[in-house]
Amino acid sequence: MRFVSVIKEDIRAIFERDPAAKNVVEVLLCYPGLHAIIMHRISHGLYRRGLVILPRIISNISRFLTGIEIHPGAKIGRKAFIDHGTGVVIGETSEVGNNVTIYQGATLGGTGKDKGKRHPTIGDNVVISAGAKVLGPFTVGENSRIGAGSVVLKEVPPNCTVVGVPGRIVVKDNIKLVADEIDLEHGKLPDPISDELTLLRNKIIELENKLQEIERS
Template sequence: MFRFLKQIKRDIEVIFERDPAVKTVWEIILCYPGFHAIFFHRIAHFCYKRKWYLLARMISHWSRHITGIEIHPGAKIGEGLFIDHGAGVVIGETAEIGNNVTLYQGVTLGGTGKEKGKRHPTIGNNVVIATGAKVLGSFTVGDNVRIGAGSVVLSSVPPNCTVVGVPGRIVVRDGVKVDNADGQIDLRHHLLPDPVAEMITTLQKRIEELENRLAELEEERNEHQDLQYPNQTKRKVYLAGTK
């Protein structure tokens, strides 16, 4: 019971730390579906570990209808999980989540097959997974990782990386410190690189280079023609002047 209360206390604290809109503890207790989902999951997981599977699933099922967040009672969740907004979040049976993790709406921690055993991802500490991201399969996402909105991650991610795109690719590795010096989590997921915008910018730059090169080639061709056929050039100038 003491451990359960400690976890709930930490779950409330992280909402104050990461959500500037919150005003009071009662607001969290009464109005935050992310907190409700985690609260009921901890009860369901307690039942699941004691093999009270039906009761665990009933609690999980009821919680999903109330919150719009589906967490299988078998999932292992550390302290300080913050589910912001929460609608559409899905966490599978064998998923494992470390401490101080932040999930935004539409995130899926899912499996890629029907095999028994471990088939969902393991998420490290201080991880931020942005809106609509999908992490699918049995692999590890390291500590201090940031996953961009709409990304689809299908393989392991080392610690201290930023991942974006479909399929997910690492765009920052150890170059940017994900957790600040004071230990707070960097929630600025809206500043993650946009792979589509980067590709468009690269294509625009390439088109400009090709246009400049084409203009240079046309100028060289005209100069070459002037040197090779000077009489024709004079005739063109004369005809242009008589019009």
Template sequence: MLQRLREDINSVFARDPAARNFLEVLTNYPGLHALLIHRLSHRLWQHNLKWLARTLSTFSRWLTGIEIHPGAKIGRRFFIDHGMGVVIGETAEVGDDVTLYQGVTLGGTSWNQGKRHPTLEDGVIVGAGAKILGPFSVGTGAKIGSNAVVTKEVPAGATVVGIPGKIVKRDEPDSAEALEVDPARREAIRQKFGFDAYGVSQDMPDPVARSMQAMLDHMHAVDERIERMCQTLRKVDASYRDGQLPELRDEDFAEILDDVDSGCSPAEREGTATSRQREPKPPARGNG
């Protein structure tokens, strides 16, 4: 019991630079108080002392402003920062090393019996005011931005923001080899914005600009692939017609490229500009 308490307190020191000493954390952190009371109420719930468990949970809510249903399953080193307004439903499951900020709701969208609330796997961080609603999983190491509303499964390592929640960063994006684009350019695109528990990063990309950038990447990859196919056909069949395609001039696309750059983060713009300078113009190919 004491070892578990020490572990919980050490997790506060690890994730809150404002924590100064053991006594301060033990006496002045409502997230820790709510967790300790929940461990007791959950044990009572498991022993079918449900009224007593709910009464203890209600007392914890009155004391800390944090409502955790005694039926919820909470893992080790769980940390609630500030905590006011946090609500965790009956069938919610929280893994190890999870962090929640104030105003977070782990709620349900159905009145049916059974699993109604989300499962947060190990290492998940949920920003202030976020709502995760429904019986699905949020993968290991995922991050939910502040005030996001998430109603569907989140893969491991992803970052989700917005209403409704949209994935803006994945742990393992498509490789440069698979997309056949300049590796430096792809690496720059990978450098998106960092997670902010209280708001939105200043470098948040414009979704429309990101979509256009993805389309340009795809067109570039398709162009290179078709060129290789034409070269192979010319080697196989000497009579294969070799024609000229209309020339694509950079100035014709200057305005579009500027719009794309304006919606990207500084790192993305720098990487894209570098790749344009290095990227050779594709040779003319046969039109078949």
């Protein structure tokens, strides 16, 4: 019964965060992110009981069917949502909190061959945007957002927005979110490089105007 209730929460998470979801039948049949999470919850349960081969087989079948690779050892919390999902990779020692949203092409990976904890821990209410790479055994704090295409190699405090390669914090201590108010506007993140270029362009225009004034005088 607990397994069924967890899956129901995963389904509710889709309706809360994806305006394209029309009904339960569509979600059950047509959402590969949900399929991957369901199969992962089965394989993870077997993995925790000490089995190795069968969970890996289930994981490989899931990858073949959905394009999403989740190691059976990874821990995924309640109301997880993998949107679109193709190319998502979640490593063995990854820990994903509650209400986490992961978009296509994202990776929760390691950076070496060391044993033990080598993948990231993702806090509650985190959004990991398309193509983002979070690599290493550190924590991404709750309510944070990882921008599309970012490469994050060190710890992220709670309530932060990270963008760029390598990832850098561009917003800190933003308004704390509650579970049903997750900010999914991952396409509207700050771009400090663009801001600097805009300032530089404006400065050049200002200098050109001054030169024209000098030439006219």
